[in-house]
Amino acid sequence: MATMFAESALNARNKKVQGLVKTLFMLMTLLLIIPVAIILGTLVYKGGGIISIDFLFTYPTDGMTAGGIFPALLGTVWLVSVALLASVPIGIAAAIYLSEYAPDNWSTRAINLAIINLAGVPSIVHALFGVGAFVIFFGFGTSILSASLTLAIMTLPVVIVSTRESLQAVPPAFREACWNMGATRWQAIRKVVLPNAVTGILTGVILEVSRTSGETAPIMFTGAAFFLPFLPQGIFDQTMAMSLHLFVVSTQVPGVPEELPYGVALVLIAMVLLMNSLSIGFRMYLRGKKKW
Amino acid sequence: MGNTAASAEQPDNQAGIAIQTDQLNLWYGTFQALFDVNLAIRKGIITSLIGPSGCGKSTFLRSVNRINERLGYVRISGTIEVFDQNIYDQDVELIQVRKQVGMVFQRPNPLPVSIRDNILFGHRLHNKDRRYSRSEEEEILEGALQQVLLWDKVKDMLDRKATELSLEEQQKLCIARLLPVKPTVLLMDEPCSALDPKGTAAVEELIWELRGKYTILIVTHNMAQARRASEECIFMLMGKVVEHSLTEQLFVTPASRETANYIEGRYG
Ligand SMILES: Nc1ncnc2c1ncn2[C@@H]1O[C@H](COP(=O)(O)OP(=O)(O)O)[C@@H](O)[C@H]1O
Numbered sequence A: 001m002a003t004m005f006a007e008s009a010l011n012a013r014n015k016k017v018q019g020l021v022k023t024l025f026m027l028m029t030l031l032l033i034i035p036v037a038i039i040l041g042t043l044v045y046k047g048g049g050i051i052s053i054d055f056l057f058t059y060p061t062d063g064m065t066a067g068g069i070f071p072a073l074l075g076t077v078w079l080v081s082v083a084l085l086a087s088v089p090i091g092i093a094a095a096i097y098l099s100e101y102a103p104d105n106w107s108t109r110a111i112n113l114a115i116i117n118l119a120g121v122p123s124i125v126h127a128l129f130g131v132g133a134f135v136i137f138f139g140f141g142t143s144i145l146s147a148s149l150t151l152a153i154m155t156l157p158v159v160i161v162s163t164r165e166s167l168q169a170v171p172p173a174f175r176e177a178c179w180n181m182g183a184t185r186w187q188a189i190r191k192v193v194l195p196n197a198v199t200g201i202l203t204g205v206i207l208e209v210s211r212t213s214g215e216t217a218p219i220m221f222t223g224a225a226f227f228l229p230f231l232p233q234g235i236f237d238q239t240m241a242m243s244l245h246l247f248v249v250s251t252q253v254p255g256v257p258e259e260l261p262y263g264v265a266l267v268l269i270a271m272v273l274l275m276n277s278l279s280i281g282f283r284m285y286l287r288g289k290k291k292w
Numbered sequence B: 001m002g003n004t005a006a007s008a009e010q011p012d013n014q015a016g017i018a019i020q021t022d023q024l025n026l027w028y029g030t031f032q033a034l035f036d037v038n039l040a041i042r043k044g045i046i047t048s049l050i051g052p053s054g055c056g057k058s059t060f061l062r063s064v065n066r067i068n069e070r071l072g073y074v075r076i077s078g079t080i081e082v083f084d085q086n087i088y089d090q091d092v093e094l095i096q097v098r099k100q101v102g103m104v105f106q107r108p109n110p111l112p113v114s115i116r117d118n119i120l121f122g123h124r125l126h127n128k129d130r131r132y133s134r135s136e137e138e139e140i141l142e143g144a145l146q147q148v149l150l151w152d153k154v155k156d157m158l159d160r161k162a163t164e165l166s167l168e169e170q171q172k173l174c175i176a177r178l179l180p181v182k183p184t185v186l187l188m189d190e191p192c193s194a195l196d197p198k199g200t201a202a203v204e205e206l207i208w209e210l211r212g213k214y215t216i217l218i219v220t221h222n223m224a225q226a227r228r229a230s231e232e233c234i235f236m237l238m239g240k241v242v243e244h245s246l247t248e249q250l251f252v253t254p255a256s257r258e259t260a261n262y263i264e265g266r267y268g
């Protein structure tokens, strides 16, 4: 009876198109997930067997064809931590300046453009810069410090851009509210802007952690070693690192059992995922507390 | 009501003028938004500012507490005196201007913290060295909320987020949180335009209550509101002041053709 609301031919066609589009987009999403699933699956399948407490906490033996990965694991923690210590404060300070203080003029725009371009510089170029600047010019030698600073420079743009974006996502009205009660810019930033931007800032840091722990080229010439029979004692020592170790056992050393590189890769990915989920958990906790 | 949150004394000057501008021009980059604005706004009364959208009402208001300045490209010539002090003088401290001249915006903008922290925000900023006791803070809190007729409503929920309040209550809160800083001038930029008729009436009533204690300059494009709730009225058109007179006079016997057209609703 519902003649008035009956489906017309045009309705039917639109509905069909709508269904097609939806299916297509869903397929694209699946396409995105499949490689990730295959990678993780293969790693677990081929490398899962080798993972053990011993594997994590002992040295490589027999010319790196057996034993564990402890020096590389610890080395990556060193490299990432020192890189974060350098890039997070600098990146956040720069982002605050650019977002909250810098006037909107051509030089600010030029700086912003430079930052975006910096993010696109290939990591091998950063590596060579690191050798020139930190290893040779500043005389830090091949060391954790040189390698971490190289990583820091490479990831700085990510931190700056994501921090700036989360600062700008805080409504301008909040700042005006503060200024109108006679707050200085800094008081407004500290009391209102930063607390409301912190979850976004953390996202940038998460990204940086992921990227930093997997990079190989920038640390290869600046501080990471193929093999070291001892652990680093400080930032002026060289270190092994997970990413380089993976490269070495996959391509540079003959006679490595197949499961070893898979195991190394699995641990590396697990580290990144673990750090990411910790940060995401922390973000969700903070987000739950905020409301506007 | 706690007297801590009462308004500071309105300074005395012979003319009884709170805000005086002399040949005020303002440019956004190359675009001129204000042209030779000469105004004398009397202290202790409510003056409303009307005119079609885009005529420079907000621009004028925002130059009276220098909040326009954060845009790097705003340029100004002429003077704005607040109680005989040119606020654009070299030796004027911006923070002191902002404390004297509070502003309320179109959309209520409570900070995303508790009601208590909103009200005490300004107070705490300016009294860092003097440790205020809890009871003094409570007194300031109650005083400010009493003045905006909000105390009875929120006294049992002071630690709730201010953003949970209704828009009307949020706007009252935004007025209240200016008061502990002891301003002498309150600027309001269409403070009721985000509110429903009931909220509008309530906030209007509040503004009327504050008359005498503060010099109030209120932008509105609601003609009825200007007529109801102000003593003097300024009509602006395309960046210029067309007419400034007693509200009743402006509405009944406007001196200028343009004013008459506007209040009869022929444009805007
Ligand atoms: N931040 C700004 N940058 C550039 N032009 C602006 C800015 N703010 C306002 N203007 C322009 O100045 C004129 C006056 O605006 P405004 O003061 O907001 O008018 P009103 O409040 O009376 O509607 C308008 O033409 C507007 O486009």
Ligand SMILES: [Mg+2]
Binding pocket: B057, B058, B059, B189
């Ligand atoms: Mg306006």
